[in-house]
Every structure is written in C-alpha cells, then in structure tokens.
Amino acid sequence: MMTPSAYAWTEGETLAQHFESRGVSRRDFVKFCSEIAVALGLGIAAGPRIARALESVKRPSVIWLQLQECTGCVESVLRTADPTIGDLLLDLISLDYNHTLMAGAGAAVERAKQSAMAANKGKYVLVVTGSIPTKEGGIYTVVGGRTAEDLVKEAAEGAAAILAVGACAHWGSVQAARPNPTGAVGVRDIIKNRPIVNIAGCPPIGDVITATIVHYLTFGRLPAVDREGRPLFAYRERIHDQCSRRAHFDAGQFVESFDDDSARKGWCLYSVGCKGPATFSPCPIFQWNTRTNWPIGAGHPCIGCTEPNFWDTMTPFYGRLPNVGGFPVEQRVDTIGAALAIGAAAGVAAHAAATVFTQIRRRKATHQVPETGPETENDDG
C-alpha cells in the first residue's frame, strides 16, 4: 500500500535509477509501461517509448488537494490494477501532499506543501478531489483555517496542469445536486486559466488516473479530451456499446426486477434503469479492483456517474426516464401522457357527440321547407 517510502526519491535521481534502488525489475517496469500504453489506446508498441520517457523522469511533484468529498476517489486510486508499480508511481508522485496518505499532520505538512509548491512552481501537477463550496464565503470546507476556494486558487497558481479527479472536482457531484445547499462547484468553475482534465466518475477508475499521469509524464501534456474534458482514451465510448450484457439488449432479453429469473440469467439491465446508453465510461473494459468486476457485471444498473449533473439528470436510478417534476405526486411521463391521450379521446368523443346533436337539430329545423321544392337553406354548413 501507499505509505511514505523508506527509499526517498532523491533530487536528481531518475525514475529508472529509483526503481532499481527499490528492487523493481526491468521486466516488471516494461510490463507496466506496456499495460499503460494499451490503456491509453496507443497500442502495445508504444510501451518502450513510454518506458524510455518515464525512465528519464526526474522526481515529479504532485500536490493532491482533498476538499469537500468522501475520500472515495483516493480509495479507488489505491486499487489501481497493477499492485506494485501503479501504487509505487502514485506513492512517488503524491508524496508532497495528500491528506489521507501523508504521515505528517498539522502545521508541519502545510509548511511542507508551501515549500514543495514554491520549489516546483510552474512544474507540479495539481490533483483535486472534492468540490468547492461557495456559499457563506466557503465556510463548509476549511483546511488549516483556509477555505477550499482559497486553497485551490493558491495551488492552481503554480500548477502546470490540473487533474480534476472524480465527479465532485468536475461539477460538484452529490453536494451540487439540487438544491445544492453549500453552493458546491467544480474546479473548472473557479480556475479558468490552467489546463484541466476531468477524470470523471464517482469514483473514477484508478487506472484512468494512473494512465493520465503517465501520459503527462511521457508526453509533457495532458491527453486529448472530449467536450466534458474527459480523456478520450478512456471516455470515448458509451458503456452501452462496450457492455458484456449488450447481446441480451439486442436480443430483447431484459431484467424486470432484481429477483426475477432474468436477473439470475444475467440479462440486460435496461428496464431496471441502466444509464449505460447515456454514459461514456471505460468501466466495462478497465473494470474495478484489479479487474475483478464492475457494477453491471455484479447485476446493478449503471447510474451514469461519469456524466455531469448525474444526481439530477440520471435519477431515478432504477427507472428509464427522469421523473416529471412540478406535480404534487411524482408522476412518470407515461402516466401523464396516457392520461392526456385518454383525455383527448374523451374530449373528442364529447365534441363529436355535441356536433352530431347540434347538426341533427339544425337539419331538422332547416328541413321544415316543403320537401318537393328546391332547397332554400343557406346555412353554409
């Protein structure tokens, strides 16, 4: 696990030299680089290139701010697929400042952070997990007597790039859901002048974070992103189009309740509210906890946690469509639609009956003229 290293990465030492001193074999290192190359969608041939680039990396500084959050993202990162080198890499880069993992406490670590930021000004990577509350002057998250907004602004000032890890850091997640009592926002709403990559998810998959950091260390820039700022190598495809249960969707085989026979057979979770068709995430491929499983694999529908505002737009999590608000009772759109359709049919039937009634009455009135003569009625009807 990630504990403060007994083998400090000394100033000027390259990553290759450091791995050697920690007893990591060359073979394991190249294997790790190849895995990352595949994860980044570069193909296995890019592994040696990544290895060459990483070897020569000097101790990278990462400041990791944990703000208004549940620590789930750090927990996810701890479970990066490759247990040795992935952990090691994160161990190394996150050494400077991370609430959950650092051994020190109090004024000492705040001072350490300040000196690390000063020493690597303009070069360090800033990782942010958690949202930034803005209401009441931001008092809802205060670390060391300073608000989250203050801390982010200070840390972003000298950052080369920012990784907004998790839904909170991108748009606020659950605490930003209506009615958003603390006025929670994401990093993108506070920092406008630094490149920000959105590692989406609640929490995101650890491998995506590792791979993004490796991409930055290898190429010196953040990976290509989609319209939500998510790295395309991971978030390009929908869950629905990569899903291991997709064959059941196409065949028309659906779970209708969590205890039915279809659920036991592992059929598609579409009817119980799976948001896979609206969610872009690598979950089916990367999976979780050293590729053990993932939510849909375990029989739970996707809740769409990589999409912005998913607490407001993807709910109800076990229904296909959002509830229609503004009614005393939360009615589903089908109930309302059917009621209106029946109402229209009833209204039309009533109107038709009244039309027939008035027409017959009018015709009886106009047909009082002698039946033998030409009609003189002029009702324009």
Added chain:
Amino acid sequence: MTAPGGAATGRRRINLFGLGRPLSRERGNFTWVYLWSAPIRATHWIAAACVVVLIVTGFYIGRPYFMTSGEASAHFLMGRVRFIHFTAAAVLIMAGIVRVYWLFAGNQFERLPALFPVTPKNVHNMLRTAGAYLTFRPDKQPSLVGHDPLQQYAYTGLYFMALVMVVTGSTMYGQSNPGGIIFRAFAWVPLLLGGLQRVRLLHHVLAWAFIIYVVIHVYFTIRSDYVERVGRVSSIITGGRYISTDEPYEDYDINQVPAHQWPTPEHPNPKKEA
C-alpha cells in the same frame, strides 16, 4: 339548382346521425378545385405511416413490453425494432426534405407564407374557428378554400414537433458512434437540454404529443367532412375538394378568377402562370 339525388330522396335514405345525407352540392353550384399537389399528398401518407411505425417501435425501445427467451445469440428482437425505428425515421426525414422543397415550389396553399397566417385578419379567423368549434356553429367558421388559420397553426406546429423529434432522435442515434458526423452535428443538443436523459425525456414526451395530435387531427378532419361535406378527407387522397361557386372566399377570389384559371392537377398554380 338541385343536384341529382336531392333533398326529397335523400331524406328517405338510411340516416345514421346524418351520415347518409346527400352531399351538399344540392345546396348550390359546386366545383372541384385542386389544392394539394402530388408531393404533398405523398409526403402526408408516407409521414403518417412512418409516425405509426415510429410510435409502435419507439414505445418498445422506451419500455420493452415483450421479451425473447433462450440464448441471446438466437434472437435480435430489440436490434430489429431499433432498425425499423431508425429506417422509418430516415424515411420521415426524406419526406420532410421533400416538404421543405415544396415550401418553395408548391402552389399558394402549400408555399412557405401559407404556413404562417399571422395577419390580424388571420388571427381573427383563428378565433372565429375556435369559437365555431366551441359553440358547435359550423356556419360561423370563416369561408376559406385552404386551411383555416387554427388548422394551419396545428399543422405548422406539427412540423416543428417533428423537427424536435428528428433532432432529439438523431442525437441519441449518434451516441453509438462517438466522434462521428451525427454525434458531432448534434453535440449541442445534450448541452442545451442538460444531459442525454433530458433528450430522451423530451423525445418520449413528444411521442405522446404525437398520439394526442393524431386523435384530434383525425377527429377534426372527419368532423369537417360530416359537417361541411366538401370532401376534405378525400382531398388528401385525390388532391382536391368541392367549393361553392356561390359564396365568396377570403383566400381565393372565385369571382375574379375565371373558371379556366382555377387550380387543376395539370395547372396547380394558374395564377402564377398568368
């Protein structure tokens, strides 16, 4: 002038709610005018068929109401239903393109200005029609050869509803090929509505609006045939309907235009030609 089969014989016919009553040509001089060109009629019925197919398949996609059993590899039910849905949508879009072309190439009842009756007189006529519907006085309806403004607003509204359906549907369709042309062309839609689920909801709500629309549309066309007896329903099949040559029309000056200049299938736009 009494047409063959006048009132005397007509009243002895089977008369179920007046449906067996002879046509109103008995009440004066009537002539047949050509209103709806072949492309309009073709797109109407193609669109009608597509809408029925889209509603049936769309509700299956939204809430799969029957299932297959056995090995998934042996079935492709949802796949087929989605294919039919997308194909019907593509056909509807083609019909829409023809309709848009005909907004510029069509006759005076089909061209773009006819879609937006916005003059004060039109608004007055719309209120008159609504009043006539509410008070069951068909004789109070404005005398028009083409659509009355209330009817026209309903049809123009339907075009916009169909446009929103095409936009939201294409947005969802494009998701299966991220980065593709359709995906990129409609990338603004989820941003505008606040997520794909909202796009899905709007698409679903408008499907219900279409159902309600069909109920009301079918009712009013059949009612018009029953009350006015000028062949409005058949006009969307044959292209024309009967108009009285004795009464003035607000949108067509039958007294100024000689009979040989009335629209016919051969000359749908005689005024323009002249």
